[in-house]
Amino acid sequence: MEKVYYMDNAAATRLDEAVLEAMRPFFFETYSVATSEFGYSLGIEARDAMEDARGRLATCLGADHDEFIFTSGSAESSNLAIKGVAKALGEKKGKHIIVSKIEDFPVLYSARTLEKQGFKVDYLNVDEFGFVDMEALEKLMTEETILVSIQHGNQEIGTVQDLEKIGALCRGKGVLFHTDATHSFTRMPLDVRKVPVDLVTVSAHTIHGPKGIGGLYIRKGTAISKIMDGGFQEFDLRGGMDNIPGAVGFAKAAELVTVEENRRLREMRDKIIQLVFDQIPDVILNGHPSQRTPQNANITFHYVEGESITLHLDMHGIAVSTGSACFSRSLEASHVIAGIGGDHERAHGSIRLTLGRFNTMDEAVFVVETLNKVVENLRKISPLGKEKE
C-alpha cells in the first residue's frame, strides 16, 4: 500500500511503538489481576505498575495519585463526571446543570439523558470563535446549579477555553466544574493546583496511546457517585476488570508528549493555515487563530462540499475528516460550526485536519498543495461553485 498521510482524527490514534513496548510485559509476564493483592507477589507487582501509571498521569495534571481513576475512555469519563455528580447531588442540592453548546457528544448527550430524568439543562452560547459567554454563564447559575461542564480544547475547531476564569466563577458560586480535556491533555497546560476545576476527562487515544483506556481526575472531596457497578476497583468509583496494560500504555503515551513536540505541531498547524490562506480564495478559519490546540486546523472552503474534498484527498492518499470529528457518517451538519454562527454551507464545506507525532512539515506542505488543486477542480464542477458566478 502506498503511503497514507493521516491528518484526520486518526492521526493521533496511531499507537507509538514505545507505548506497545511498555505494555508488553503486562501482556505476557506480569499479567496478574491487580486486585488479587493478597495471595502472590506478581499480583502486587502488577498493582504497583498500575498505581505507578496512575501517579504519573495524575502528576501531568498537578493532581495527587488518589485523584485519578481509570475508565474505558473519554466517553465513559464524561458520562461518569456528569451523571455521577447528578446522582450524588441531584436530590441533595439541585437539578440544574450547564454545558456549552459545542461540547462533544458524551457531554451533550449525558446532559440530554439527565434532562429526560427531570434535570434542567442550559446549553450555553459561544461566540464566533467558540468561547463561552461568561456573562451568560454567570446569569444562568442559580441555587439549584450543581455542575458546569465546559470543555478545554474543542474536538472540531480546537478552541481552548479560559478554564481559570470559568473555574473561578464556578468556585465562587459553589458549583462543581467539569472539563472535557480529551483533545488538550498534555498538548495544552492544565494544572489543577492553579485552575479551579473539579473533574477532568482525559483519554489515551488522542496521544498515540492505546484505545479502550481513559481517565477522570476527581478533586478530593468532590461529590460523585459510581455509575459502572461491579467490583470495588478505582477507589470504589468504577467497577470492572483492571486494564493494567492499558493503564501502563496510557502513562507511557503521556510521558512521550513533549513541549518540543507540541511546538512542532503548532508550527505545522500554522503553516497549513498560512498556506491555505495564501493560496486558496474564499476560505474561513473555524476557531480562534491562536487560542487553539496545537494539532488542530479547521477550515471552511466556500462553494464546495467537505465530503467531496475528503473523497478527492483520499485519492491522493490523504486522510482528513469532515465536519463532526467523531461521526462523519451521520452527515448531519456540525453542531460546533452551527454553534459559532456558521450556516449549513459553512458547516458542510468544513474540513478538519488533526496532526499527530508522525506527521511532518513536508506532509503539511503537500497536503495544502493537494487541497489547492482539489478545491479548484471541485469549484469548477460544483453546483455550489456555479452559484458563486
Next chain:
Amino acid sequence: MEKVYYMDNAAATRLDEAVLEAMRPFFFETYSVATSEFGYSLGIEARDAMEDARGRLATCLGADHDEFIFTSGSAESSNLAIKGVAKALGEKKGKHIIVSKIEDFPVLYSARTLEKQGFKVDYLNVDEFGFVDMEALEKLMTEETILVSIQHGNQEIGTVQDLEKIGALCRGKGVLFHTDATHSFTRMPLDVRKVPVDLVTVSAHTIHGPKGIGGLYIRKGTAISKIMDGGFQEFDLRGGMDNIPGAVGFAKAAELVTVEENRRLREMRDKIIQLVFDQIPDVILNGHPSQRTPQNANITFHYVEGESITLHLDMHGIAVSTGSACFSRSLEASHVIAGIGGDHERAHGSIRLTLGRFNTMDEAVFVVETLNKVVENLRKISPLGKEKE
C-alpha cells in the same frame, strides 16, 4: 525471575501472541477511526475489520452480526443489560427483576443500584452445587417481572447453569433473560438459536484476549436503552471511541479456543481434583463435579486459611486465588460459597484454581504436590488445625 505457575484468574488473562499479531496492523497501519465512513478508504478498511470481528464473535454464539455490540468489558456489558432493560421497560412494563444470589459483582450491584431507584429485586437461592432453584424462580415471576439474570458459568465455583431450562421458563412468561457468560464463552457451548436467552455478556480477558474489550449479545427486538452516552456507535447502543484493535483481538482470541483445548483444560482440572482428593484429607469440592467450566477447580481445605495457602504457594512460584474471584483484597467471605450453604470457615479455606492455555499437565501435578505439603504444614501450625484435635 523464576517461572511462575499462574493458576489464578490471571491464567486466562495472559495475552496470546497470535492475538497481539492480529491487533498489530490496527495499531500501526489501519488505525483509522471506524466511524469516519465518508472520507477515505482506510476508514472503510478499519470499519470492515471491526464488522468482520463483530460477525465472527456473533457466530460463536449462533447470533447475527447486528445482534452483537462491543463494550469495554464484561462489567459494562452486564451494567448495560440490566440497567438498559430497566430503563426501557421499567416504566412501561414493571419494576421487578430476578438475579441469582451467586452472580458476579457487575450483575449483583447493578441490581442493587436499581433497588435504590425503586425497583424490586429478588435474589434467587441456589442449591449446594450452585444450581438455581427452578421452582422458586417460577414462583417469583409476576406480571411486573421484566428481567431474569442468571449466569452461565460461575466466576468462583464454575457451576454451569441449565440455560435452556431457565430460558424456556422466562420465554414462557414473556420475561427477558440475561446471562453473564464471562467465564464460559467459547469454553462451554452456548447457541442462542437453541437457548432462549435474550442478552449474553462476554469478555476477551477470560480467553487470552486483550483487556478493555467485551461484548453483549442482544437478541433482535429486545427492549433495551443505551447507558453510555456519546456518539452513535454500536447501532446507537453504546457511545464512545471504537476500539478496533480490541475488537479484532477479541475475535482472534475467540477463534483460538478449540474443542481440543477445552478437553485438555477439563483433563487438567479433573486431574487436580482427583489428586487433591486422593492425597489431601478433609477437603470439599465447591461446585458440581462435572457441570462446571473446564478451567475451574475450587476446593476448600478444612482447618486452614485460604490466604495462608496462597501466600505459601506464592513462595513456590504458584499463583492461585482465594475466595472471591475478583477481589481477594476485600477479605470478605465469598458470597458464592455462602450462597451454596458454606459457612465462614469453608469460605475462608477455599482456593480457586483457574486454568488457561499455557498451563500443562505437569504443572497440574506439581501444584497438587506443593498444595499437599503446604496444607500439611499449615494444618500443623494453624490454630484452626489445633481445633481439629
